[in-house]
Amino acid sequence: MIISGIFSDVFFYIINNVIFVLTCFIFGTYLTLAAISAIALRNYLRKNSxxxxxxxxxxxxxxxxxxxxxxxxxxxxxxxxTRALLSLYYNNFEVIIVNDGSTDETFKKMVETYSLERVNYYFDYRIPCERVRGVYKSKNRSFKNLMVIDKVNGGKSDALNAGINVSRKDLICCIDVDSIMEPDALLKMVKPFMEETDKKVIGTGGVIRIANSCLIEDGQIKEIRLPDNFLARMQTLEYTRAFLLARMAWGKLDGLLLISGALGLFDKETVVKCGGYSIKTVGEDMEIVVRMRRYMAENKLPYQLTYIPDPLVWTEVPSRGRQLSRQRNRWTRGTLETLITHRKLFMNRKYGRFGMLGYTYWFFFEWLTPIIEFMGYIYFTYLVIFKLVNWPFFLVLLAFVYTFSVMISAFAILFEEKTFHKYKSRKDVLNLLLVSLAEPFFYHPRTVWWAIRGNIDYLLGVRRWGKMERTGFGKGKKQKVKVREAKTVQQLKAEKQKEP
Amino acid sequence: MNKAVKHIYLCVFLMLLLGVPAVLAWQQSENDTMALAEPPSGEQQQLQETKNSVHRGWFGIPDTNPQSRLIRALIIVIITSTVCQVVLLIWILINRNRIHAVEAKTGRLLEQFQTLLVDYLFSENNNEQFREIQRIAAFDFDRRILINQMIDLSINLSGESKEKLRDLYFKLELDQDSLFKAHSSMWHIQIKGFKEMAFMNIKEASQQIRNALKSKNNILRMEAQLALVRLNEDDPFGFLDDLKRPFTLWEQLNVHELIIFHNLPIPDFSRWTNSTNKTVVIFSLRMIQVFKQTGAMQAIINCLSHPDREVRHTAIRVCGEIQLHDTLPHLKHIYKSEDRDNCLAIIHAMEKMRNESMLGFLKLVLDKEEDVQLQIGAAVAISKMGETGISALVKLMKSEYKDYQIIIRHVLDKRIN
Structure with missing residues (x-):
């Protein structure tokens, strides 16, 4: 009895302290990252002003x-x-659309709209990929920098590899076709490559913003609005925090492990030497970055990976719980796959900050933290059931965690306001601040659960991507335009009435 | 108010705002503990003894327990975080109003200055416009907008109008503003000053700019260099002689732009092809290509045997771009010793030159090389030779010796390239 009593005391002491110390450590890290990010942002803005x-x-x-x-x-x-991609502001580029065995009318629509015809292309399978059914070019010379590849379905990585095989340029910009790039995105992303000194620039990433509810015309963002949907709003705050606080700081610390799959510019030579995108993972965007960095480090080639804080691409995020759950599940599996594949990097001095800081951070914060948090929930439930909770102490701890999280979110909103100031309406910013108050209760626990599900699925050997149903920007556009027209008519009527 | 002073005020304000509640909370908790620690008397003492209590802090946790101190610390963090949120909210809202006000004022001023400057430049009697500009540009902010507007305008002006604009710059004593910026302790303001001085050809602070060349800040050094290219009329590119650090593509692009848009004299770039700095050699080769300095052929040939791979690559490209047919034997000679990318560059150079004497060599490449890109490149180069090339390809297509069909069909498909 005595032994078991001592044992349980020690157990509770360890659990209490470990969780608490970890929480403080996480918060300390977030604050440090925020401070580094603030310095990096200030320097970037000054430099590019x-x-x-x-x-x-x-x-x-x-x-x-x-x-x-x-x-x-x-x-x-x-x-x-595709039209938006073709009208990007750059002088020397080509657009390669890879139809990855679509079962809907994607390819048919492309052929009809862009007057595509099959050309006698000799497809070089330099990087292995699924069979290419044909390479298509437009009969219309206005689209001469468009190339369409029609291939057997093999997944996103496989499609990207097919695109790399036909690329005839120095750099490759890999994007999600459903994202909307800022017209000057390529100009901003190519600049770090042009500033290369003795370290080879192998890739550049930028900030991804959320396009839900924005007014879109001809594939371009015309008016930026905060999403109407609750989940999309939560993600807006999450993205702002992740990109402006965390990644900016990791870019500065040379610990970047991920350039988002929605937009990344890479040195083609390095990508090809690394063997292209891995088809064995669902987190191909993270895996390619880690592999490129490993390749450079192992061959003792000086290199750098840059990150720019400009909002360069707008994407539609899942607005339903089920879709979001699938996405987060996939992200967790992707992270885990990459971390396991490249486990050699863990705390490995040979890889410098990339191994010592970047990888270790991802291991503890991105992968392990949700698991510990989930264990915390279970432990708390146990304490409640057995009436072991010191409620006043619990409330203080809860208030501590809550206020601190909200403060970090408020910093992220401030950074956005002081830098790119994309949300013009005061209401949007206030809403975003309100979202930061609600997020720890109504959104964060769900992300933890999705991460746990991802871990379980990984252990069960699930390798699928998960379907993402999109409402499509076209639909959103029509709705928004209608609202605008209605407003204009009302305004005109009001003005007419005012007239004598 | 000086920016640094403003920052100090802000810090003090924040410290007070965050510190005072935190200290108060701490003291309160200390008082509570003290009150509990005071020796109780009579009834209280009895009560306390019956409860068998020890000194207790918040939430009934013994004061000697580290948890009590922990709770105090947590409460301080909670108060600090909450105050921080309120401060940030106010800051965000104030900042938003400020941004809108600045945007509106900038728009209005830009419009006003544009009209006045155009009137000033193109009217005979412009005293009235001058007085008006002087009146509006009375404050720092307005003067900054005016300088920006004048620089924007000067890009599209030349000759007399440009001189007139420069005179106005001096008459309004805006040069003093630029000089002040050039002497700033903040690098980004210094750069702004350098840029303005370069645009308006103000040489007074050249020494200050030269000093910046020794700065540890890469960006400041680069901008100082660019400003000197414009201000040093005797030898604008002299800096290339002893440039030790890498001359980035971004700097090269800016120098090229200066040459094009500000009519700088174009030097003979072969002067720098022997530089020990490989980035300077690459820049020189690029400029030789852009300005078609065919007289630099010997220098280019020398670069074909340069120890650096990148320099050789650029030299090969230049040969093709400016059609230096005399370099073909050299290109053919180095082909075997080059890596895949440089071999591809050699074939592309041959493609640009369309020289029939290379037909045999290119056929050999098509035949012997295993890399498909090199084979395609060779076939394209052959196809660009006109009738001779096309008929050679058609003949090869029918060849039974090797199956060239897919490659040649690709090459002959005009829609691909």
């Missing part, structure tokens, strides 16, 4: 870029988004 990006357009020796966009059942948005 007098830059004229048009100089890049006019120069005869800018690096050439292939924009590669895999498309799988994207019939709703493919035409508009």
């Amino acid at each position: 007098y830059v004229d990006y048009n100089s890049i357009i006019l120069a005869p020796f800018t690096p050439s870029i292939s924009v590669i966009a895999p498309a799988y059942n994207e019939a709703r948005t493919i035409i508009e988004n």
